[in-house]
Amino acid sequence: MNAVTADMKTELNHAADQSGQASLLRFITAGSVDDGKSTLIGRLLYDSKGIFADQLAAVSRSKHKRTVGDTIDLSLLTDGLEAEREQGITIDVAYRYFATPKRKFIIADTPGHEQYTRNMVTGASTADAVIILVDVSKVKLGDDGSVELLTQTKRHSTIAKLLQIEHVIVAVNKMDLVHYDRNVYDRIVGAYTEFANSLGLKDITAIPLSALEGSNVVERGDNMPWYEGPTLIELLESISVYDETHDAPFRFPVQLVARHNGHEANDFRGYMGRIESGKVTVGDKLVVQPSGVEATVKEIQTFDGALQTAVAGQSVTLLLNEYVDVSRGDVLAGAAHPATLLKQVEADVCWMADEPLDLRRKYWLKHGTRQTMAKVKAIENILDVNTQQRHAAKGLKLNDIARIELAVQQPLAADAYEDIRATGAFILIDEVTHQTVAAGMIRLGE
Incomplete structure (x- = not known):
């Protein structure tokens, strides 16, 4: 498999920006209960103008609002279930969409409670990046210099590694509760980095923030002049997303065998599905798996017409030169690099x-x-x-x-x-x- 260098990824993202096509980033938030995940997403939506006036009005009138006076409870923007609002926790995975001039985003707000870890796995399965929130008020800082991270922080980091999520953002939240103390932040980041190294996580970026006050989320806070890195939204906009599946061997799980309607003379037989990795070109040699029979691509059909080449992510109908036995559940793979x-x-x-x-x-x-x-x-x-x-x-x-x-x-x-x-x-x-x-x-x- 050919490796894609960081320079190549940067060039591809730059080319997308130049063409005016904002790239899409899928990311999730993960952390323990009450770490502020829903509030953080609410702040992202609110400060980036990603919510409508009627949504704000509905949240302001909510009977489960936990803020005083006219202050908006931003967590209610993602906690959509009645049980979530009553208990003040996230239970199900909440998906939200928003966009900035530079990029489009799909957020999955995943539950923090251990009971709902399985829902975090669901949200993480399609993510390009993960924001792991660490609540500074819950981390145990020993007088001897020791730092004890929460079990859920470790659990979610482990899942991120197992699911091969490429980018990890450590959001050290509620810095306002420790008076924006840089020493506290440095100790927590040091402990997390040590744990992440034991896991094998590589691309890790830490940010100190206060989701409640909005410091370093979209706008930079004046209360942490010692932090010179990007805000959270700036980091999310700059993350390089290159789909490695384009360079992987060709894989095409067959979803449906399409035949003509019985009133036509031609014996049309096409194999419909989504290209999960690699690319295919008319004339390519494929192998049907698990049978092992080889065949040649005759045509690549789509709703918009025939193609010469199709790539990962496209849904197509493949026609083969040879009459071979192919059924739903079979995989068409490149003959040179089969599964x-x-x-x-x-x-x-x-x-x-x-x-x-x-x-x-x-x-x-x-x-x-x-x-x-x-x-x-x-x-x-x-x-x-x-x-x-x-x-x-x-x-x-x-x-x-x-x-x-x-x-x-x-x-x-x-x-x-x-x-x-x-x-x-x-x-x-x-x-x-x-x-x-x-x-x-x-x-x-x-």
Whole structure:
């Protein structure tokens, strides 16, 4: 796989800016309960003029407002469920859209409570960046120089690493509660950096801010003259987003086999789906997986007409020169770099169900467009998010993160999650209740 240098990414983003097309950044907020995630997003929306007057009016009249007088409770802009407003916590993932002249954004406000960690996994699965909030009032600062971060901070950072989120922003929030003390900020950032290094997180940027007062969120605060870095919105606008899947091998999970309506003479047979990685050109040699039969691309059809070449992210219909057996759930891959066929799968999973894992049961495994039966053969180890140590376990319960071994009924055309997300991810489904019980990331050669 060809590497993309930082200079190339910068040039691509610069080219997009010059063409007038604002790039899109998907990011999430994560942290413990009451760290100020919803208030931070509310401040971003409010100060960047990303909300309408009627929304402001509705929030101002809310019976669950926790501010005094005419002051707006910005957290209510994202806490949409009645239960969230009553309890003052985020339960579900709230998605919000806003834009600045430089970029468009989709925010996922994820829950902080440990009970809803599974919802954080959902929001993080498509994110380019994560803002991890650290509440300065909750961090234990010892007289001996020690700093104890919250378990949820470690848990969310671990999930960010497992899901391969490229950019991590550490927002040290509520600096007003410690009188904007630089020493407190430096100690917290030092402790987080040490923990992040043990995880293997690389692109980390820290910002001191007060979401309640708006310092260093959109506008720079006068109360922290010692901080010379960008504001949060400036940082979000400058993050380089390059879709690595464009350079990965071609992967095309087949969603539907399209035939003509039966009243035409031509024998039209097309394979419909979304290109998850790489590119395809008329004349390319492909392999049908798992069967291994090779074929050549005859045409690439779209709603707007035929294409010579199509790339990752496009939904197309592929026509082949050869008559081959292709069904929904199969993967069309580049013949030179096919996916790995797996009957035994090693993966990291986050258990998302209230009911614990039952090793005696079978589960549905959904991988791309293929659904097959699977059985957990073994729990290799479970991850302690505090120490980053893995240890033996006999079972999995809600929010546990573990390395497991699966046996699947039909082979999967898969890649390592860190190489291609779409063909490296799967979910497990309870065959009785049809509830998603786990989200998994496939690991190869580890």
